[in-house]
Amino acid sequence: xxxxxxxxxxxxxxxxxxxxxxxxxxxxxxxxxxxxxxxxxxxxxxxxxxxxxxxxxxxxxxxxxxxxxxxxxxxxxxxxxxxxxxxxxxxxxxxxxxxxxxxxxxxxxxxxxxxxxxxxxxxxxxxxxxxxxxxxxxxxxxxxxxxxxxxxxxxxxxxxxxxxxxxxxxxxxxxxxxxxxxxxxxxxxxxxxxxxxxxxxxxxxxxxxxxxxxxxxxxxxxxxxxxxxxxxxxxxxxxxxxxxxxxxxxxxxxxxxxxxxxxxxxxxxxxxxxxxxxxxxxxxxxxxxxxxxxxxxxxxxxxxxxxxxxxxxxxxxxxxxxxxxxxxxxxxxxxxxxxxxxxxxxxxxxxxxxxxxxxxxxxxxxxxxxxxxxxxxxxxxxxxxxxxxxxxxxxxxxxxxxxxxxxxxxxxxxxxxxxxxxxxxxxxxxxxxxxxxxxxxxxxxxxxxxxxxxxxxxxxxxxxx
Numbered sequence: 001x002x003x004x005x006x007x008x009x010x011x012x013x014x015x016x017x018x019x020x021x022x023x024x025x026x027x028x029x030x031x032x033x034x035x036x037x038x039x040x041x042x043x044x045x046x047x048x049x050x051x052x053x054x055x056x057x058x059x060x061x062x063x064x065x066x067x068x069x070x071x072x073x074x075x076x077x078x079x080x081x082x083x084x085x086x087x088x089x090x091x092x093x094x095x096x097x098x099x100x101x102x103x104x105x106x107x108x109x110x111x112x113x114x115x116x117x118x119x120x121x122x123x124x125x126x127x128x129x130x131x132x133x134x135x136x137x138x139x140x141x142x143x144x145x146x147x148x149x150x151x152x153x154x155x156x157x158x159x160x161x162x163x164x165x166x167x168x169x170x171x172x173x174x175x176x177x178x179x180x181x182x183x184x185x186x187x188x189x190x191x192x193x194x195x196x197x198x199x200x201x202x203x204x205x206x207x208x209x210x211x212x213x214x215x216x217x218x219x220x221x222x223x224x225x226x227x228x229x230x231x232x233x234x235x236x237x238x239x240x241x242x243x244x245x246x247x248x249x250x251x252x253x254x255x256x257x258x259x260x261x262x263x264x265x266x267x268x269x270x271x272x273x274x275x276x277x278x279x280x281x282x283x284x285x286x287x288x289x290x291x292x293x294x295x296x297x298x299x300x301x302x303x304x305x306x307x308x309x310x311x312x313x314x315x316x317x318x319x320x321x322x323x324x325x326x327x328x329x330x331x332x333x334x335x336x337x338x339x340x341x342x343x344x345x346x347x348x349x350x351x352x353x354x355x356x357x358x359x360x361x362x363x364x365x366x367x368x369x370x371x372x373x374x375x376x377x378x379x380x381x382x383x384x385x386x387x388x389x390x391x392x393x394x395x396x397x398x399x400x401x402x403x404x405x406x407x408x409x410x411x412x413x414x415x416x417x418x419x420x421x422x423x424x425x426x427x428x429x430x431x432x433x434x435x436x437x438x439x440x441x442x443x444x445x446x447x448x449x450x451x452x453x454x455x456x457x458x459x460x461x462x463x464x465x
Contacts, residue, residue: 024209029147032207033156036099036143037163039202043103043136044164046110046194048171051287052280053179053187054122055269063119065394068266069387074123076262076383078130083380086135087142087373091366092215095143096208098135098369103199105132110192114185130380138376142369145360146209151306153360158302158353162295169291176284210369239370241362249420250358251378253314256413257321257351258379262386264325264406271399276332289338290324290345297349305354310361311421317350318414325406328399 024032058067090098109129116122140160148156178186241247272278272286305313320343327340356375363371390402397405 024147026149030156032147032209033144033159035205036140036202037160039099039103039198039206040136040140040160041163041166042198042201043106043195044167045171045174046106046167046191046198048167048169048287048291049175049178049187049191049194050110050113051172052176052269052284053184055266055273056179056280057184058119058122061119061122065266065270066391067119068269069391071119071123071126072262072266073384073387075126075130076258076380076386078127079134080377080380080384082131082134083138083376084370084373087138087370087376090135090139090142090369090373091210094208094210094212094215095139095146095369096202096206098139099143099202099206100199102133102136102139103195103202105129106195107192107199109133110188110195113188134376134380135373138369138372141356141360141372143206143209145363145368146365150361152303154305154310154353154357155303157356157360158298158349161352161356162298162302162349164294166291166295169288169295172284172287172291173281174284176279176281179280239364239367240374241359241364241371245420246422247362249416250355251375253318253351253355253413253417254375254378255382256409257348258382259386259389260325260382260406260410262383263390263409264328264403266387266390267394267399267402268328271328275399278334282334286334286337286341290341290348293342293345294349297346298353301346301349302353304350305357309423310354310358311417311423313350313354314358314421315414315418317347317352317354318410318417320344320347321351322407322410322414323347325403325410329403329407330400 054071055068058064058071061067086098106129109125109132112125112128113122116125141157144156144160145153174190175187178190269283272283273280301313322344323340324344324347327337327344331337331340356372359371359375360368393402393405
């Protein structure tokens with residue numbers, strides 16, 4: 001009986017023509033980002049469609065600013081609780097399942113809104129919506145982080161964030177028109193249809209970037225690098241980027257941005273409708289105008305934090321975004337309000353790509369969606385407290401006082417960012433044990449090294465012969 005001869009090339013020198021890697025080529029990575037952005041744009045259009053309708057519908061139920069604030073709080077609170085778990089789940093089972101779960105859930109909740117006949121029912125549906133859709137952006141940002149090189153992160157994040165803005169552009173205008181012409185049922189049906197279209201689009205065209213093989217490789221690496229049981233559990237504490245003060249400052253910025261918007265939004269809507277006498281369509285146009293400049297700004301300016309640094313872009317964006325609450329306090333002209341909405345949109349266009357890229361820069365590959373979940377949770381916490389604080393101060397101050405308070409908070413956040421932030425440390429540069437991971441550049445170096453070794457071995461063999 002003959003033994004196993006072993007591999008055919010054992011003991012032989014083989015000249016390889018190339019080195020295979022798991023990295024995605026740049027052109028393919030760009031296509032994936034654009035496909036993902038298209039899915040986000042579709043669903044955010046559906047989300048934007050229903051924005052102008054909530055206040056109108058609650059008004060039909062006899063509710064006002066407080067009820068709208070509580071509904072916003074309910075959504076944010078459930079998202080706050082669910083976001084870290086959804087982010088962790090995206091790291092463990094892959095990005096695509098979480099994207100599909102979020103999109104499918106959004107279809108279901110829009111149908112549920114059609115059957116809600118009270119303020120309490122609306123709030124209950126918003127709770128479910130916040131929990132089940134919380135995984136969309138952590139998973140989406142995880143996909144971008146998986147395939148985009150460090151020097152292009154803010155630019156590609158800007159593409160996805162710009163897609164979100166495009167939904168804000170189209171959605172409220174469409175929603176305002178549908179409501180004025182057909183009533184609230186048409187709005188929620190259109191939103192559900194958009195979400196279903198995004199689900200189908202993502203199911204067919206968006207690939208999984210954190211495959212089973214990659215997840216298995218990382219589990220093996222964790223076992224190899226440490227026998228410590230606690231390290232293998234990959235606790236939330238172990239996954240938090242360092243230094244902690246820098247990560248905490250980023251969470252604070254996320255918190256304030258969402259707090260500021262959810263603090264003024266319910267008051268702003270009723271201020272437009274009841275004090276200024278604007279129509280649903282006019283409100284939709286203001287929101288859409290903001291969205292236009294978010295999209296255009298991210299397309300044109302998203303790359304600048306890759307060139308100029310994250311900190312200066314975040315600080316400049318925060319200053320511009322302060323224009324929105326400042327204008328609400330003093331401006332009553334519709335055309336002039338559109339100008340300030342545009343300035344605020346440019347501010348968000350600067351902040352969001354730079355802030356998301358900042359998180360990615362600091363985070364190890366295997367924890368990216370988890371950290372994005374913590375980021376989303378911080379923003380959701382701002383969404384919880386914003387409406388609650390508004391409900392507490394509504395009887396104590398005027399709408400102008402609410403808007404000026406929001407502007408003051410934004411200025412405080414800008415000062416904190418200016419003093420505390422510094423350029424992010426790169427997680428891959430400071431973490432031992434991860435140098436073996438392949439990138440396009442390392443593959444080229446490895447290929448050249450192997451060819452050199454082969455050539456040297458052949459010369460040595462020829463000399464010996």
